[in-house]
Amino acid sequence: MPSDMEVVMSLLADTIAQIAPLDAGVMQAARARQDMLTKPQGALGRLESLSIQIAGITGQVRPQLKQPAVVVMAGDHGVAAQGVSAFPSEVTPQMVLNFLHGGAGINVLARHVGARVVIVDVGVASEIPAHPDLVSRKIAPGTRDFSVEPAMSREQAQQAVEVGIAVAVEAIDAGADILATGDMGIANTTASSALVAAVSGMSVAEVTGRGTGVDDAGLAHKVAVIEQALKLHNPNPADGLDLLSKVGGLEIAGLAGVIIGAASRRVPVVIDGFISGAAALVAAALAPESKAYMIAGHRSVERGHQAVFGSLDLEPVFDLNLRLGEGTGAVLAISVCQAACKILDEMATFGEAGVSGKE
Numbered sequence: 001m002p003s004d005m006e007v008v009m010s011l012l013a014d015t016i017a018q019i020a021p022l023d024a025g026v027m028q029a030a031r032a033r034q035d036m037l038t039k040p041q042g043a044l045g046r047l048e049s050l051s052i053q054i055a056g057i058t059g060q061v062r063p064q065l066k067q068p069a070v071v072v073m074a075g076d077h078g079v080a081a082q083g084v085s086a087f088p089s090e091v092t093p094q095m096v097l098n099f100l101h102g103g104a105g106i107n108v109l110a111r112h113v114g115a116r117v118v119i120v121d122v123g124v125a126s127e128i129p130a131h132p133d134l135v136s137r138k139i140a141p142g143t144r145d146f147s148v149e150p151a152m153s154r155e156q157a158q159q160a161v162e163v164g165i166a167v168a169v170e171a172i173d174a175g176a177d178i179l180a181t182g183d184m185g186i187a188n189t190t191a192s193s194a195l196v197a198a199v200s201g202m203s204v205a206e207v208t209g210r211g212t213g214v215d216d217a218g219l220a221h222k223v224a225v226i227e228q229a230l231k232l233h234n235p236n237p238a239d240g241l242d243l244l245s246k247v248g249g250l251e252i253a254g255l256a257g258v259i260i261g262a263a264s265r266r267v268p269v270v271i272d273g274f275i276s277g278a279a280a281l282v283a284a285a286l287a288p289e290s291k292a293y294m295i296a297g298h299r300s301v302e303r304g305h306q307a308v309f310g311s312l313d314l315e316p317v318f319d320l321n322l323r324l325g326e327g328t329g330a331v332l333a334i335s336v337c338q339a340a341c342k343i344l345d346e347m348a349t350f351g352e353a354g355v356s357g358k359e
């Protein structure tokens with residue numbers, strides 16, 4: 001009999017092993033179709049390249065995105081005790097209840113694009129009363145304060161990634177054909193900046209912003225806390241579980257799992273803001289092939305988000321000056337992905353429409 005730990009480890013390893021490269025033949029066929037549509041070649045810019053990426057992801061020359069879902073992972077952070085957020089930790093469970101009642105920003109924007117919202121407690125510190133729409137998969141009641149000790153054990157990091165894999169696969173089995181990532185966790189921009197600094201090699205000051213709105217003194221303190229933590233733990237940037245266990249978060253681990261799970265099932269995954277971007281860096285460290293399945297939804301206001309795009313070689317779909325998280329920018333970008341696929345599928349070719357080609 002394998003121990004529980006071996007089963008857990010094999011799920012992560014098996015899922016990573018299932019991630020295949022994009023289908024180059026399908027992408028070529030989608031490119032050829034784009035070039036026959038009634039517009040100057042390339043005139044629909046990013047809509048064209050997005051449609052081709054999604055064709056390569058799904059293996060369909062004319063992919064349809066009909067059932068979006070956003071996975072919002074919630075977890076608390078021990079490092080909040082250092083005063084690195086403008087808000088108290090009790091906001092995390094309070095916002096989870098808000099999600100469940102449909103009143104948060106993500107609920108509104110998900111309704112706007114017709115996306116299902118999946119809310120997961122992977123590490124909220126307090127007990128959240130049972131609710132039919134809450135996926136309760138708590139690995140620990142928050143992380144430990146990583147300014148003084150590792151945020152979690154390596155085993156917990158792996159278990160949290162696996163929660164994300166399982167939730168993504170369940171959503172896909174229930175019909176989802178495109179996923180978005182969303183986060184909730186007071187102080188999680190601190191963990192995210194630590195991860196981004198560790199992976200990008202940039203200085204902590206360059207990749208640390210105000211999160212929920214700390215003032216100048218608060219920002220300087222936040223930078224000092226992260227610098228000290230990185231000095232203490234020296235995480236290995238090539239080892240996703242080492243990064244997570246030392247300076248990560250349970251919801252960040254869960255989101256890395258969502259990305260890996262989506263990639264393993266050939267489903268596009270739209271990455272939200274800075275926290276989701278940190279999760280994407282971890283996913284890429286664990287499974288480099290998962291990068292091809294990522295679509296960067298938007299550029300967040302949070303300082304350091306650009307470093308994520310640089311490290312992953314991604315270009316955000318838009319920049320609306322968002323700095324909320326929860327998956328808000330990602331679900332809006334899903335609508336752009338759907339538009340891109342409709343262009344590829346529904347636009348007439350020059351031949352069909354009787355329009356003359358280029359001289």
Ligand SMILES: Cc1cc2ncn([C@H]3O[C@H](COP(=O)(O)O)[C@@H](O)[C@H]3O)c2cc1C
Pocket residue numbers: 084085086087091095183184185186187188189190210211212213324325326
């Ligand atoms: C009411 C409220 C709703 C939110 N929804 C997302 N966040 C965002 O803010 C937090 C990160 O910022 P920091 O690192 O400064 O704590 C995360 O929970 C993130 O999802 C929120 C924050 C607040 C206050």
Ligand SMILES: O=C(O)c1cccnc1
Pocket residue numbers: 189210211212272273274275276300301302322323324325326
């Ligand atoms: O970009 C984000 O996701 C973000 C930025 C600030 C605060 N919360 C989330």
